[in-house]
Amino acid sequence: MRDHPDLAVVGAGAAGLVAAISAARRGASVTVLERLSWIGKKLLATGGGRCNLLNEHLADSAFSATNPSLVPSILKRFGGPEIRSFFEGLGLRLQTDETGRVYPATNQAASVLKVLELEAARLGIGVETRFEADRIESTAGRFLISAADGRKVEARSVVLAAGGRSYPALGSNGSGYDLAASFGHRIVKPVPSAVPLLAKVRMCHFLQGQRMRVRIESRVGGEPRQKAEGELLFAQYGLSGTAVLDVSESLSIALNREGRSDTTVVVDFFPFMSEKEAAAELARRLAAGWAPKDLVSGLLPEKFSVFLPQLLGEVSDGSEKRVDAESARKLALLLKAREFQVQGTRGWNEAEFTSGGVDAREVRPGTLESKLRPGLYLAGEVLDVQGGRGGFNLAWAWASGFVAGLGD
Ligand SMILES: Cc1cc2nc3c(=O)[nH]c(=O)nc-3n(C[C@H](O)[C@H](O)[C@H](O)COP(=O)(O)OP(=O)(O)OC[C@H]3O[C@@H](n4cnc5c(N)ncnc54)[C@H](O)[C@@H]3O)c2cc1C
Structure with missing residues (x-):
């Protein structure tokens, strides 16, 4: 030596x-x-x-x-x-x-x-x-x-x-x-930075394994911090994928350095359409007699339909039967900006960066x-x-x- x-x-x-x-x-x-x-x-x-x-x-x-x-x-x-x-x-x-x-x-x-x-x-x-x-x-x-x-x-x-x-x-x-x-x-x-996020919500559980192209924004106390467009991967524990890693730093700093808990990500599941276009498309489908459970078929991965009844419930007084043009509009809004509360990160063993x-x-x-x-x-x-x-x-x-x- x-x-x-x-x-x-x-x-x-x-x-x-x-x-x-x-x-x-x-x-x-x-x-x-x-x-x-x-x-x-x-x-x-x-x-x-x-x-x-x-x-x-x-x-x-x-x-x-x-x-x-x-x-x-x-x-x-x-x-x-x-x-x-x-x-x-x-x-x-x-x-x-x-x-x-x-x-x-x-x-x-x-x-x-x-x-x-x-x-x-x-x-x-x-x-x-x-x-x-x-x-x-x-x-x-x-x-x-x-x-x-x-x-x-x-x-x-x-x-x-x-x-x-x-x-x-x-x-x-x-x-x-x-x-x-x-x-x-x-x-x-x-x-930890460039790290998957913990978001304990049913949607992640239902859709685990599903990859989608999305636009995503991190928010702390409702204020936008980082934006990205790319892949989102649903996991049992929450959210992963390149777009999620790209916005994770601001949330990790807020959670782990500033002790904040008002940390969210807002996901746009229709990055290829404006809010108006999405609302018009869903309303058109409904008017053409599409069943509510099929409303996003061809636009979003089929696995998404597993979770659609819950989303429709949120926008139509809890009943799929009451899905009307207004609920189609609200569903479009929801899918353009779905907010997920982030409770933490996956930590050092999965962080690409410090x-x-x-x-x-x-x-x-x-x-x-x-x-x-x-x-x-x-x-x-x-x-x-x-x-x-x-x-x-x-x-x-x-x-x-x-x-x-x-x-x-
Ligand atoms: C899975 C993964 C994928 C990534 N992909 C990319 C990518 O594609 N592009 C990109 O730009 N960045 C990527 N990154 C980030 C990038 O790898 C790091 O930013 C970069 O390697 C940092 O280089 P470094 O030399 O400073 O540290 P490191 O590469 O971490 O090297 C530090 C070295 O010091 C050694 N060491 C630590 N403490 C001691 C000690 N006390 N005594 C002796 N040796 C010690 C370690 O064993 C290690 O070998 C990725 C990171 C990970 C984890």
Whole structure:
């Protein structure tokens, strides 16, 4: 083991691996410390195994952070074009889908990890697995990093790239926050993000397993927070699917950080029609003699009809027989904006991302060096920087990792 490198990188995830490569390319000796038995485990699970590593529409506005000027200062040095040519330079062919999501042309996350591993080996980067850093001390201008089993590495500088707290089985267990806090860093309370939602209502139970294309909005205290259009998946516990994950952050923050309970999502089951068109179509069907139970056939999945009697009951004094033009109009309104009370999230084991982390005001814009301890750099999800789904979070991991590895 190389135990006196110039740079020790804590965490061999997306940010840590790129930080190590960027540092080694400028001539530094580097050792990467990883708590799991192998490196890049989370990378392999990204994008459903395809790794959505970047988005063509990468822009400062796609991110939020405690310090809004931090992301622009990093993307200016290493943004979308640089990330693209970094990977192409490693031999990775890329493809972009119609929404701007960038994937490896092989459609395999394993290809992304492989080219990073090859480059790390070519540069002679040392890798220590099963090394869980549980203490970092700094004395006389050097850092001493200790693992629970007694192993130690001493380095001139450190990149802390230990990730957040989401999907602990893939490595990131929140220990990076404790290491940062030991230098006095403030931690913005981490909450699960990009996570399915708990909504204990009969509709979810009835329709579990059903996927639908919807428009969705999160609300806190009745105020709109996030909007998305995409897939909704009904589950026994509540709501999942890409559209739900896309609006989950605002609700998770409200529930888990602000202690709110007035959290809802409003689902538009007819994103392809206006309210007026939906009302007219349902009224036309009724007038043409369609049975109430068939009113949404051909518009919504057939499984939906299982739940239609309850919805019709809500809009027609509890009786299917009293369904008239007015109830057809009310049904259309209901399906355009069905509100679900959200009681919680599915938690860390199902969250794709952590919202919160080390206060982004405590690192220097442009370099990511800690303002509290010179020589300590922070990169990736451990920082309180959030990107939307669609390749933005990995883009942040690559960009911040590369810049942190430059060390100036
Ligand atoms: C299922 C899933 C799918 C995703 N899909 C996408 C996607 O397609 N596109 C996208 O942009 N984002 C995606 N994300 C989010 C993205 O993977 C993360 O934002 C990104 O990996 C963060 O990179 P990181 O290097 O900061 O942290 P991580 O990738 O979490 O890496 C941190 C590493 O540090 C190690 N570590 C932690 N603590 C210690 C310690 N004390 N000592 C030593 N090592 C330690 C961990 O084991 C881990 O290997 C997905 C996330 C998940 C969970």
